[in-house]
Structures are given as C-alpha cells and as structure tokens.
Amino acid sequence: MSARPAGPQVPRTVVLGATGLALTALAAEVLPRALGIPGDVLPPLSVILGALAAELPTPQFRAALGATVVQWGLGLAIAVVLGVSVGVVLGSVPWLRRLTASTVEFLRPIPSVALVPLAVLVLGTQLRSALLLIVYASFWQVLVQTMYGVADVDPVAEQTARSYGLGRWARVRHVLWPTAQPYVATGVRLAAAVALILAITAELVIGSPGLGREIAAAQSGGATALVYGLVLVTGLLGLVVNVGVRALERRLLRWHVSVRGEVAP
Amino acid sequence: MLEVRGLRKVYTSRDRTVEALRDITFSVAAGELVCLVGPSGCGKTTLLKCLAGLLGPTGGEVSVEGRPVSGPPPGMAVVFQVYGRSLFPWMTVAQNVELPLRHKGRGRAERRRLVTAALADVGLSHTPDAYPWQLSGGMQQRVAIARALAYEPHVMLMDEPFAAVDAQTRADLEDLIRTLWDRTGVTTLFVTHDIDEAVYLGERVVVLSSSPTVVQDDLPVDLPRERDQLDTRALPRFTELRSRVYGEIRSAQRAASRADGA
Numbered sequence: 001m002s003a004r005p006a007g008p009q010v011p012r013t014v015v016l017g018a019t020g021l022a023l024t025a026l027a028a029e030v031l032p033r034a035l036g037i038p039g040d041v042l043p044p045l046s047v048i049l050g051a052l053a054a055e056l057p058t059p060q061f062r063a064a065l066g067a068t069v070v071q072w073g074l075g076l077a078i079a080v081v082l083g084v085s086v087g088v089v090l091g092s093v094p095w096l097r098r099l100t101a102s103t104v105e106f107l108r109p110i111p112s113v114a115l116v117p118l119a120v121l122v123l124g125t126q127l128r129s130a131l132l133l134i135v136y137a138s139f140w141q142v143l144v145q146t147m148y149g150v151a152d153v154d155p156v157a158e159q160t161a162r163s164y165g166l167g168r169w170a171r172v173r174h175v176l177w178p179t180a181q182p183y184v185a186t187g188v189r190l191a192a193a194v195a196l197i198l199a200i201t202a203e204l205v206i207g208s209p210g211l212g213r214e215i216a217a218a219q220s221g222g223a224t225a226l227v228y229g230l231v232l233v234t235g236l237l238g239l240v241v242n243v244g245v246r247a248l249e250r251r252l253l254r255w256h257v258s259v260r261g262e263v264a265p
Numbered sequence: 266m267l268e269v270r271g272l273r274k275v276y277t278s279r280d281r282t283v284e285a286l287r288d289i290t291f292s293v294a295a296g297e298l299v300c301l302v303g304p305s306g307c308g309k310t311t312l313l314k315c316l317a318g319l320l321g322p323t324g325g326e327v328s329v330e331g332r333p334v335s336g337p338p339p340g341m342a343v344v345f346q347v348y349g350r351s352l353f354p355w356m357t358v359a360q361n362v363e364l365p366l367r368h369k370g371r372g373r374a375e376r377r378r379l380v381t382a383a384l385a386d387v388g389l390s391h392t393p394d395a396y397p398w399q400l401s402g403g404m405q406q407r408v409a410i411a412r413a414l415a416y417e418p419h420v421m422l423m424d425e426p427f428a429a430v431d432a433q434t435r436a437d438l439e440d441l442i443r444t445l446w447d448r449t450g451v452t453t454l455f456v457t458h459d460i461d462e463a464v465y466l467g468e469r470v471v472v473l474s475s476s477p478t479v480v481q482d483d484l485p486v487d488l489p490r491e492r493d494q495l496d497t498r499a500l501p502r503f504t505e506l507r508s509r510v511y512g513e514i515r516s517a518q519r520a521a522s523r524a525d526g527a
Contacts, residue, residue: 156350159319162336163343164365164416174364178355255355255396
C-alpha cells in the first residue's frame, strides 16, 4: 500500500529536452547565416523573433490569436459532446453499432479539407464554415475512441453492478463512463490536435479570421520573418493544447494504469 | 430461502449446443451456510449466475425468499472470484463499499455507518481512502466481502472467492467467513472447487457431478460449530467427510468419461 514513487528520471528528461531545444534554436540562428541563405527564404531565428516581438503587442495579432483559440475551443467542445454522446449510444446498442459501422467507416476517412468548397458554398466564409470543418474532423476521433471505451467494459464489473441492483443509468454513470474515460481522453487529445490543424487550415484557405489568415496576409505582403514567427506561434499553441489536455488527463485518471503506473501491493 | 428446482442450462451457439447444467435441485434454508463443490468445468459459475439472476436458465426455476428469480434479487449480494475486476479501480475502498447503498436509497449518515462497520468487520478500518489496486489480493477480496456485508443481504453468494489468493491468506479469509456468518447469521452459499475448503466452511456440502451437471450428493457437515484451521482439519470426522466428497467427485468424473467414451 505504498504511494507511487516520484519518477527520479523526470529532471533528466527535462534537462535533455531543454538542451535539445537550445541546440535547435542555435542551429536556426547560425545555419542561415553560415550558409548564406537569403533573408526572404529563411531568416535567422533572432530576426524571426524580432518580427514576432513587433507583432505581438498589436491589437490585430491579439484578435487573430483570440479568434483561432475561440474557433478551436468551440469546435472541439461541440465535437467532444457529439462524439461522446453518439459513441456511448452506438457503443452500447449492438444492432445500432452494426447498422452504422459501414457508414462511419465510409465517412471517417473523408479529409475535412475536401469539404472546404462545400462549407463555403453552403455557409459562406463565416465562422460557421470553419466550425463545420473543425467539428467534422475532430468528431470522428472522439467517436471512435468512445466506442472502443464502451466496448472495453469488464463483464465482471457490469455483473457486479447489476447484482447490486444498479439500473441502466447508474451503470452508465458508474461503470461504463469511468471505463470509457481513458479512451475518451485519448480521443480528446487527438481531436484537440486535429481541431487546431483544421482551425488554421480554415483560416488560411477560407480566410476566416485568425492566425492562419494573418499568415496568409504576411505572406502576400512579403514579410517572410513574420510568416515564420506566426508559424512558431501556431506550434506553441499546439504544444500548450497538448500539455493542457495531458495535465487534465493525469488529474482525472489518476486511478488508471496508464497514469498510476505499476504499484507493488 | 433459496430454492433451486430442476434447473437446466443449455448454451446454444451457431454450430453446437452445450448442456452445462442438466438437472439441479437443492435448497438452502434461512441462516444456513452451504458449500457447493464440484470438479472444474462442471458449470459452477453458470449455476451461480442463474441463482444471481444474471443469466436466464433454459429450464427449471430458482426462487429467493419465495419469489421466482428473473433478474438480480434485491436481497442478494454476490462476491465474485475475480476481485480485481469486480472492484472498481476508479473508486476508493470506501466508495466501492458505499456504491450499492446509494442505489438502495440509504441516507448519507446511514451509509457512512454501514461502510465503517463493514470495513471494521473485515479488518480494513485503516484503508477507506486507498484505491483497491493499492491493496494486496487478500485485502481486495476483503473489500469485496465488506461491500457485500454493508449491503445487508438476506442471501450471500460467493463464487470461488479465494481461488486466487495464497494459502495463508486463504485460511484467514475462510475463518473470516465463518466468523461473519456466526455473527450475522446471513444465509450463505459458497461455491468452490476445493473439497477441504467446502468441508471446513460448510454446515452442509452439496456435491455436483461433472458436466452435464446434476446434484450428486447433499450431506450435512456434523463438525463442531467452532472451527479451527488446525484442530478441525485434524479431526477424524473431517477426514471422513472430505474422503466421502472426494470419492463422490471422482466417481462422477469416471462416470462422465465413460459416458464420453461410449
């Protein structure tokens, strides 16, 4: 009954990770100069960061960042709610699952980007178009993981709950949902990444407000350093999203094997 | 209290049918502690699931407290063999014990009292906030027993609950069951494949044949009510009883293999 020992290798990982990042930054600074790459192809890192630093305080940048985050968050939230509810229903009703499996397998591989013309045609270049693309792409991630989770319910746990008189809803709440949670968490993590990709894509291609549109604008204005700077920001955004979802996962799933690790009883 | 009449269970799949239980008839009176023993593969778990209302029988009838079983009976608690899968890893020990009480409509104070008392009964007062997976196998099965006790069942079914723990833990848990039964007088049906365990624990032993299963024998255990791992097992009567049960099971297996050969 011992507590989980704190991993002693964590600091080492952090040190190595930081070193790697520093080396990459150094290379990004030195190589363009050393190889004489022109500034409109690949400017040194300091120039990129300088351009970005000039851009950061502008209201235009903040509005763009805010728009991207809002589209991403809204789209992800809709996809998660839809994916989990549909996943739980399809997963727990066998005939419904068999009925829909072929359709799901047909619709799921359609790349969201292929729907751009349709979205623009039907919904215009508004937020709704971007949302449609984001929701479409991330919905499947959540749906499929939720269905895996529902299928993973332990028959013994289910029988235990039934033998103690738990009704259908109580079993969904106390057995099915906790079982599915780790899967849903994976689905949300995948969906969060996909949603960000689609948010930026929609802004680039459709021109809905956000970082993607700013990148396109900087590109047409020939501001190469700013293009790189904004790309860095989208990368950072993706990193923050991933770290955030993982932290949430660790908090909610501290009981699960993937988080608690192996415990010697 | 628990009546089983002509119970039959046939599993049908696409290309074959398996008769797991042929004709099971026995009963357990209120307050009895009965052990059900049978060779491996004789359908003990199938029988238990039928008794618990988790599986519909093909024929015959089970009734608990005079009411025919068509779903899990309200006054029954089941302790499963695989405690690791029967306890919920996402809940603490106390939450596991409490969950059935919440759905039985017990108030908060009443639930707390029952949980505390049940954990004390199984000797786990000190671990209410641990998670089951932080405990040893024997302790986990104690949690499952506490959950059953707190439920205040009229009938308790136990499906080979100690098959997966080591010998010492097993002896301790056997004595725990005797003690709890002695004190609460809850009607208990204990399923096991272990003949010694059946004779040591039971006031009566129901012997099952090999599959397709019938009741082979039903014998009272006339050992002193106070049982002790060393003294009781050393009694000549204990040896006699276990030899008799052992003989029954062996002859049943031989009969089954002859039937197979014919």
